[in-house]
Amino acid sequence: MFAVSYPHIEKLPDHPARLQRLPRIRVAQIVMDYLAYGWSVEEMCRQHPYLRPAEAYAAMGYYFDYQAEIDGEIEQEWQQYQSDRLNTPRSPFYIRLKGKGLL
Template sequence: MSALVTVHIHLDNAGVAWIDDSNIKVIEVVLDKLAHGWNPEEIHAQHPQLSLAQIHAALSYYYDHQLDIDRAIEQELREVERMKPAVTQSALRKRLRATGQLP
């Protein structure tokens, strides 16, 4: 990623882009847009603690760094897929299935 940082966005020591004055990563806003097709106003309705300027800055940062962020999303999805078997076979799930509380 480039060292240039958009207003309302900062990078942490690991190079992760965060929205200023929040605990929300840029990638989270991007995922809202990609997964739900939300526009900035809809994202604002879901995250009222963010200003529209912060949301637009996050999306702008995404478009400036789209390749890197898309790669990070793909990596996270691969990690979720890798972890799925462990979650679906948890002891709690097995007990709930045994008692008929889960299909």
């Protein structure tokens, strides 16, 4: 079996896969644009000018090889968002607008 290398991608044990040049950008974030909007790599690079085509292609290649891992990461993030949304009180601004029928 051959080992596959993903240039531009860094994957440390027990951490999400990330871009080497921009370690705050996770592969899952790039994949979410693909899943949510159906964007091609070229469109992702137009929407995010800091993203290089080679990085986006590497991220998508990683995703298709490790789809279950990335899908699990996205699902976990979605569950965390839902939990936070339900357990966080609404801002006074939101409550005021809702009371005036503006929302």
